[in-house]
Amino acid sequence: MTRDVAVLGAGMHPWGKWGHSFVEYGTAAARAALADAGVAWGDVGSIVGADTVRGGYPGYVAGATFAKALGWQGARVASVYAACASGAQAIAAARAQILAGLTEVVLVVGADAAPKGFFRPAGGDRPDDPDWLRFRLLGATNPVYFGLYARRRMAVHGDTPEDFALVKVKNAALGALNPYARYRKRVTAEEVAASAVVADPLRLLDICATSDGAAALVLSSVGFAHRHGVRRPVRIRAVSTVTPRFPNTVLDLPDIATDSAVAVEPPGETFRASVARAAYEEAGIGPEDLSLAEVYDLSTALELQWYEDLGLCGAGEGAKLLREGVTAPGGRIPVNPSGGLASFGEAVPAQAIAQVCELAWQLRGTAGDRQVAGARVGITANQGLFGHGSSVVAVR
Known part of the structure; x- marks a missing residue:
């Protein structure tokens, strides 16, 4: 059995220092990915958000935050935090849902409004961090x-x-x-x-800077991609x-x-x-x-x-x-x-x-x-x- 999932859509918000909310960036990237995939938001069965601890409480529940911003439509929701690997773990979670047969289409979104200068640990003193x-x-x-x-x-x-x-x-x-x-x-x-x-x-x-920006993907089963008219989709294999x-x-x-x-x-x-x-x-x-x-x-x-x-x-x-x-x-x-x-x-x-x-x-x-x-x-x-x-x- 193949463990491939298809990448139906990809979208980004330009990166820079724009002074807006991470939600605005992520929503723009999500809509771009949906348009690229030719999939309506209402047809998405799940949304997985990559968290940003700098976004306050909404950043800790990024999946639900983006679902609300796009318009509640009943999709499954998950939020993932793994620091710089958050986006990849969000992709892994989405892939697992598709391969488990829980849904055929998942939207993955990550966005940040980063402070200027060095990143600092959030939440006060943490001697185990x-x-x-x-x-x-x-x-x-x-x-x-x-x-x-x-x-x-x-x-x-x-x-x-x-x-x-x-x-x-x-x-x-x-x-x-x-x-x-x-x-x-x-x-x-x-x-x-x-x-x-x-x-x-x-x-x-x-040395790289800190930036505002966002990226999003629409992932699906390979079968859904074929039915959607994409005969040879890009596939995530691992x-x-x-x-x-x-x-x-x-x-x-x-x-x-x-x-x-x-x-x-x-x-x-x-x-x-x-x-x-x-x-x-x-x-x-x-x-x-x-x-x-x-x-x-x-x-x-x-x-x-x-x-x-x-x-x-x-x-x-x-x-x-x-x-x-x-x-x-x-x-x-x-x-x-x-x-x-x-x-x-x-x-x-x-x-x-x-x-x-x-x-x-x-x-x-x-x-x-x-x-x-x-x-x-x-x-x-x-x-x-x-x-x-x-x-x-x-x-x-």
Whole structure:
């Protein structure tokens, strides 16, 4: 029995700093996805909302919040929170409902109105929360541990700030072609190098921003898609939402110091690699089958790490892959053809859904100037707090 579900529709609200409610963004993305699918809201059997804790009480019950905004019509409802992996877990919940036969059409929505500057843990003191611990005890905001990862790559693999800058150059050029991206301006390596240092060795243009934005998908059974006149839909073939396996349990801070003399090789398979492996195994494919990948580029250095964790190259070979143009448009495996978080910024509940929107457009062949020629198989990858890994494989 196939475990595929069809992606009938994809929609987004442009990302930026608009000063409106996450509900407004999510409703706009949902209506765009419904229009793209050619499905009326009244025909949707379930809605799954990816939560945003910054949205107050409505953000904690995002599914019902969006159902109300679209107009009560009796649909099932669910809300999912998994930090940056919220969108992928919302997709997983929707897929499970379809495969269980509970409904044939599910709307998945994620939206955020993010504050300016660093994300802060919500809800006061939480000493069992890794975010709270690194903020309050270590003074380590997100860019700090991005910088630690970058330093590790420099110490262990010989990467350079110039390598990191090339990631931004690639992604900014693609973001310039994406009407939904917040930053639509090409940059040069020299401009990256001239931007302010935030967390050495990373500069301002090496690090993604926080943004407002939204993304939505209409998922259905393959049978419904066929009856709806879509004979060859984009299909989700695998959703990996695995947790770490002991002893690899350090989720957010690398187990290193910034002094290269004490940097050591990480033990065994990384958590991110295990997320990808689970997706490959479920989909019955390998890295060699991919046409493109959308990865979680919180920083330029982290994109290089994903190349290795996805199995696109061996350990320490990410920068070489980039320099050879393998992950650029026209390369063997373009990475982040959407422009990535470098071009969008983080709208946390929406970003994993936005990645699948990009896969859908690419696999349909409707991505315009960003189109990856002959795209047939794509993968997404990101990681949320508390071991919420996520990866989605889509095929056509």
